[in-house]
Amino acid sequence: MKLAWIPVILIILFIPVSAITAESVQISGNRPLAPATDSVSSAGTVTPESGSNFVYPIPPERKAQLIAYSRFNNVWRFAEFFISVAVFLIILYTGLSGKFRDWAQKISHKKFFIYLFYFLFLSIALFLLNFIPDYYRNFMVEHQYGFSNQSFGEWLGDNLKSLAVGFVFGFFIILILYWLINRFRRWWLYFAIGAVPFMVFVIIIWPVLISPMFNKFEPINNIELRNQMVALAEKAGIHNPDVYEVNASKQSSKVNAYFTGMFGTKRIVLYDTAVNNFTIDELKFIMGHEIGHYVMNHIWYGLLLAIFLITLAGYLADKILPGIIRKNSRRFGFSRLGDMAGFPLLMLFITVFLFVAQPINNGASRLMEYQSDKFGLEISGTTGDEAATAFDKLSVFNLSDPKPPALIEFWFYDHPALQKRMERVRQLYKQMNKSGV
Numbered sequence: 001m002k003l004a005w006i007p008v009i010l011i012i013l014f015i016p017v018s019a020i021t022a023e024s025v026q027i028s029g030n031r032p033l034a035p036a037t038d039s040v041s042s043a044g045t046v047t048p049e050s051g052s053n054f055v056y057p058i059p060p061e062r063k064a065q066l067i068a069y070s071r072f073n074n075v076w077r078f079a080e081f082f083i084s085v086a087v088f089l090i091i092l093y094t095g096l097s098g099k100f101r102d103w104a105q106k107i108s109h110k111k112f113f114i115y116l117f118y119f120l121f122l123s124i125a126l127f128l129l130n131f132i133p134d135y136y137r138n139f140m141v142e143h144q145y146g147f148s149n150q151s152f153g154e155w156l157g158d159n160l161k162s163l164a165v166g167f168v169f170g171f172f173i174i175l176i177l178y179w180l181i182n183r184f185r186r187w188w189l190y191f192a193i194g195a196v197p198f199m200v201f202v203i204i205i206w207p208v209l210i211s212p213m214f215n216k217f218e219p220i221n222n223i224e225l226r227n228q229m230v231a232l233a234e235k236a237g238i239h240n241p242d243v244y245e246v247n248a249s250k251q252s253s254k255v256n257a258y259f260t261g262m263f264g265t266k267r268i269v270l271y272d273t274a275v276n277n278f279t280i281d282e283l284k285f286i287m288g289h290e291i292g293h294y295v296m297n298h299i300w301y302g303l304l305l306a307i308f309l310i311t312l313a314g315y316l317a318d319k320i321l322p323g324i325i326r327k328n329s330r331r332f333g334f335s336r337l338g339d340m341a342g343f344p345l346l347m348l349f350i351t352v353f354l355f356v357a358q359p360i361n362n363g364a365s366r367l368m369e370y371q372s373d374k375f376g377l378e379i380s381g382t383t384g385d386e387a388a389t390a391f392d393k394l395s396v397f398n399l400s401d402p403k404p405p406a407l408i409e410f411w412f413y414d415h416p417a418l419q420k421r422m423e424r425v426r427q428l429y430k431q432m433n434k435s436g437v
């Protein structure tokens with residue numbers, strides 16, 4: 001589950017965690033949500049159940065929705081950025097952040113508790129300020145396009161759980177961050193180095209501790225599918241992996257699958273929505289792709305890039321922010337970088353930094369996606385057409401635009417456009433057959 005509204009998690013963990021836990025063959029923003037449906041017929045066509053969106057190939061009215069939803073998302077990516085910026089500016093320019101710190105100091109004299117209460121006030125303020133856009137995007141729009149049939153209460157419950165999880169991780173990060181800022185001149189370097197074991201820890205515990213808070217993970221009951229998945233993993237040198245089916249349809253009808261965890265917690269996870277709507281061959285290709293990420297150490301490349309970006313952002317923040325603070329100290333209610341009340345300013349800076357740096361991160365990600373597509377095709381033995389059908393289904397079921405505007409893809413897409421991937425797997429398959437592989 002993406003904790004989009006908790007900027008701390010978003011920023012510090014966004015790159016690696018999204019690369020790993022939310023890894024997918026899909027490309028659109030995923031807020032899970034809707035009815036588990038129907039199965040794939042032997043002919044490869046999906047028969048719709050009443051109230052379901054799973055109809056393949058796509059009927060014209062759903063095609064119109066696909067276009068509308070994609071356009072909306074393209075605009076929303078910018079809107080989302082400006083909303084985050086606005087929220088941080090409000091907290092800074094109203095002096096709220098300084099007030100939160102003052103209140104926290106009134107409640108306790110112990111440093112630990114001052115940080116705790118400050119961060120609690122800040123988290124609540126961020127949650128409230130982001131609530132309306134969040135509700136609009138992730139509840140209203142997802143219902144409008146038929147992805148979700150979650151009640152408001154269920155949706156809010158999930159969000160509050162995310163708030164709690166974000167609070168725990170964020171508080172831990174803020175404690176260490178300010179300890180470093182107040183102690184070392186090169187705090188940003190130590191912070192980036194320290195982030196490595198922390199991120200690894202998060203990757204390890206996420207599938208066993210956090211994900212189960214939101215969904216039920218059960219060993220897959222389709223034995224044939226399970227055996228095929230295990231055989232695929234064995235072929236890639238991964239022994240006895242756990243294969244789970246997750247009731248993702250509880251939150252969204254969107255389709256996904258991923259390979260996650262590290263060491264003892266690594267596992268193959270298939271959304272029930274995927275199990276119900278994809279053929280075994282299509283699933284084999286998708287899982288081959290996911291295993292490819294694992295085997296080719298994409299997790300580690302992702303981490304490396306994250307560390308580089310954190311270091312650079314920290315260095316720049318250290319150079320740029322003190323001047324801004326000096327000029328606005330009366331308004332902001334704090335006068336130095338080491339003051340916890342400056343946290344929203346740091347977050348604002350990182351939000352802007354990441355927005356600008358996004359093409360680098362996404363470019364690297366798209367490259368790894370292509371590598372995994374190739375790996376998936378080779379290891380699964382799926383034909384180019386079957387793999388392309390899997391992509392086509394993803395586009396249809398998740399309403400993702402197979403051919404987005406080039407600039408949008410360059411800037412925002414961490415997966416290549418589906419149309420390109422479809423063409424590529426067909427081409428690769430032809431080449432493989434020619435060379436007799």
Ligand SMILES: [Zn+2]
Binds near residue numbers: 024025
């Ligand atoms: Zn991938």
